[in-house]
Amino acid sequence: MPGPRYTDLVAGLPASVPFVGPETQERERGAPFLARLGANESVFGPSPKAIEAMAEAAREVWKYGDAQSHDLRHALALHHGVAADNVMVGEGIDGLLGYLVRLVVGQGDAVVTSAGAYPTFNYHVTGYGGVLHTVPYRDDHEDPAALLAKAAEVGARLVYLSNPDNPMGSWHPAAAVEAMVSRVPEGCVLVLDEAYIDLAPEGIAPVIEADDPRVIRLRTFSKGYGMAGARVGYAIAAPGLIAAFDKVRNHFGMCRISQAGALAALHDQHWLTSVRIRVAQAREQIADIARDNGLVPLPSATNFVTVDCGRDGAFARAVLREMVARGIFVRMPFVAPEDRCIRITVGRARDLSVLAQVLPQALQAARRG
Amino acid sequence: MPGPRYTDLVAGLPASVPFVGPETQERERGAPFLARLGANESVFGPSPKAIEAMAEAAREVWKYGDAQSHDLRHALALHHGVAADNVMVGEGIDGLLGYLVRLVVGQGDAVVTSAGAYPTFNYHVTGYGGVLHTVPYRDDHEDPAALLAKAAEVGARLVYLSNPDNPMGSWHPAAAVEAMVSRVPEGCVLVLDEAYIDLAPEGIAPVIEADDPRVIRLRTFSKGYGMAGARVGYAIAAPGLIAAFDKVRNHFGMCRISQAGALAALHDQHWLTSVRIRVAQAREQIADIARDNGLVPLPSATNFVTVDCGRDGAFARAVLREMVARGIFVRMPFVAPEDRCIRITVGRARDLSVLAQVLPQALQAARRG
Numbered sequence: 202m203p204g205p206r207y208t209d210l211v212a213g214l215p216a217s218v219p220f221v222g223p224e225t226q227e228r229e230r231g232a233p234f235l236a237r238l239g240a241n242e243s244v245f246g247p248s249p250k251a252i253e254a255m256a257e258a259a260r261e262v263w264k265y266g267d268a269q270s271h272d273l274r275h276a277l278a279l280h281h282g283v284a285a286d287n288v289m290v291g292e293g294i295d296g297l298l299g300y301l302v303r304l305v306v307g308q309g310d311a312v313v314t315s316a317g318a319y320p321t322f323n324y325h326v327t328g329y330g331g332v333l334h335t336v337p338y339r340d341d342h343e344d345p346a347a348l349l350a351k352a353a354e355v356g357a358r359l360v361y362l363s364n365p366d367n368p369m370g371s372w373h374p375a376a377a378v379e380a381m382v383s384r385v386p387e388g389c390v391l392v393l394d395e396a397y398i399d400l401a402p403e404g405i406a407p408v409i410e411a412d413d414p415r416v417i418r419l420r421t422f423s424k425g426y427g428m429a430g431a432r433v434g435y436a437i438a439a440p441g442l443i444a445a446f447d448k449v450r451n452h453f454g455m456c457r458i459s460q461a462g463a464l465a466a467l468h469d470q471h472w473l474t475s476v477r478i479r480v481a482q483a484r485e486q487i488a489d490i491a492r493d494n495g496l497v498p499l500p501s502a503t504n505f506v507t508v509d510c511g512r513d514g515a516f517a518r519a520v521l522r523e524m525v526a527r528g529i530f531v532r533m534p535f536v537a538p539e540d541r542c543i544r545i546t547v548g549r550a551r552d553l554s555v556l557a558q559v560l561p562q563a564l565q566a567a568r569r570g
Numbered sequence: 571m572p573g574p575r576y577t578d579l580v581a582g583l584p585a586s587v588p589f590v591g592p593e594t595q596e597r598e599r600g601a602p603f604l605a606r607l608g609a610n611e612s613v614f615g616p617s618p619k620a621i622e623a624m625a626e627a628a629r630e631v632w633k634y635g636d637a638q639s640h641d642l643r644h645a646l647a648l649h650h651g652v653a654a655d656n657v658m659v660g661e662g663i664d665g666l667l668g669y670l671v672r673l674v675v676g677q678g679d680a681v682v683t684s685a686g687a688y689p690t691f692n693y694h695v696t697g698y699g700g701v702l703h704t705v706p707y708r709d710d711h712e713d714p715a716a717l718l719a720k721a722a723e724v725g726a727r728l729v730y731l732s733n734p735d736n737p738m739g740s741w742h743p744a745a746a747v748e749a750m751v752s753r754v755p756e757g758c759v760l761v762l763d764e765a766y767i768d769l770a771p772e773g774i775a776p777v778i779e780a781d782d783p784r785v786i787r788l789r790t791f792s793k794g795y796g797m798a799g800a801r802v803g804y805a806i807a808a809p810g811l812i813a814a815f816d817k818v819r820n821h822f823g824m825c826r827i828s829q830a831g832a833l834a835a836l837h838d839q840h841w842l843t844s845v846r847i848r849v850a851q852a853r854e855q856i857a858d859i860a861r862d863n864g865l866v867p868l869p870s871a872t873n874f875v876t877v878d879c880g881r882d883g884a885f886a887r888a889v890l891r892e893m894v895a896r897g898i899f900v901r902m903p904f905v906a907p908e909d910r911c912i913r914i915t916v917g918r919a920r921d922l923s924v925l926a927q928v929l930p931q932a933l934q935a936a937r938r939g
Contacts, residue, residue, distance in 0.1 A: 242634060251628075259628070260621055264799050305576055321821075453801075454664065
């Protein structure tokens, strides 16, 4: 019987997914998680003003969202001191990364990232036929010099850096990123993923001229603003690149409720500040729990703590497996030697209480292995 | 200074957008519309239960949505009497069309649609390098025989049919669509866009075996369910095609609030029934208003009425312009001879009161030309 003919590119793609979500894992294990500390979501939730704005917007959801996200885009421009035509709002950083890759990466085009960095970026690159070139982390940090050297060597269209970094929680100071921007090879764009920047200490966000065509910054309402499920991200870049998104994006793709929530969240910086404080406290508590169990917490500028389990990847995977089996959703780096670690998102008191209880049991079980 | 190198495909794409949204038009005209009757949104809104579910879900929006939309997908499968692996939930029909085109349309591949049919489908086809072949409408209906003949002639990967049709409101009975499915050429898939089917009389939705690889049905919560701003659509197709979406889709792209709202909306079929009744009444009222003004309303199985203005496209465009200038957001078909019409979405009493007041003025102004 007749049926679809897939493109050669699609026929060659794996059926894989970037991540297995917690709900999928809950269905597989047949029980809900006791603590949801694996996806770097913000357990502290969104601003109450954002919740109120979303509830209100739900009544008007019979209307399509504004295709230009005008009000949010202009508010973001004001917030960042850039022009509105430097800002593109999209369906989370994931959605924006997909559009960006589609704009510049054709079949066989080179892209550079760190081995073990954000897999959804890699998913998009592979999905559009790009060829990934990776460099290793260096002492649990992404390595700007190596990324740039590789980008120049392979003639990359894009070079990816997350700062602060996921999954290691490490970071480079603003000056290092500024230096990296100044050395982006011709014909390449630095994809600066700043998903976690709202939770980082001062001095990490670089000063970048918004019209600089060598870099695109990506921000999100998913982390500090606590709205992962709303799918609102934005890019800051030169007007030419921002305008190019209009050639390929899903113009009416933004949820109207999410647009309203993000705008209210942006206007409640007081809430963001309170989240930053609570995240910093929870990071310390996770670090204490790790140390109490003889493990080494790595410094973090994010809403998670990457914990060195002190042995190899097989051991860390066993620890993770035992934690998941005991009802704690956590994740871990994919690549050695970073996969000696597990990655624990910050939690509320009740989440961390479960963590403190389960971690020693999981370690004991993993050691018995 | 260095900057992005766009792919050859992207470099050749127009900067155009499929539609200019009503908010954009409001900003351009410097005043809000008095009646929003142009985007086939449901002025009657979503089920109160859906609104309540969305307000509740807003509190939990710190969590990513379920990447598999498991609960909604299974509820839809039950509703339609198909298996869960026949159903893919996505970011509106627009989002699903983008994924579908990406799966099967490479550069130079042929796609068939009707001249003047849904432009967002065309946008995706062009955006992935496909080549559009069109056939004309026949007596204000899409022409299945001509679509099939063209698809066979050009070796199309996809052939598009909306039933009921947008922008004409016309329809084919179930048997005609079933006959069309049976004649889809080998290597081609029928894209059956049923966005408006929830508002159509009985006897229009064809019986299709869900595992039939020759057709993919597209449904939405944007029209009858009144949730256009939530961006929830779904596809029903053979498991192989459904599974292929996992290769390219934005796995965590669904808004968690929208998932919850759609599930609640689906469970409130009583609301959908009440909307159907109100839509049918409003269609009659619009038809009466049209006739009162000497115009000819076309029969409609949708939530809009396409009104023949009785002269050519230039005249209908003038009528539309005068209506927009007087605060009524309406749209019209793009292609002759269908562009002799304007398309008016059903409204509440207050919307139709504005319509009754403005239409004669707009006609008079257009006739003065």
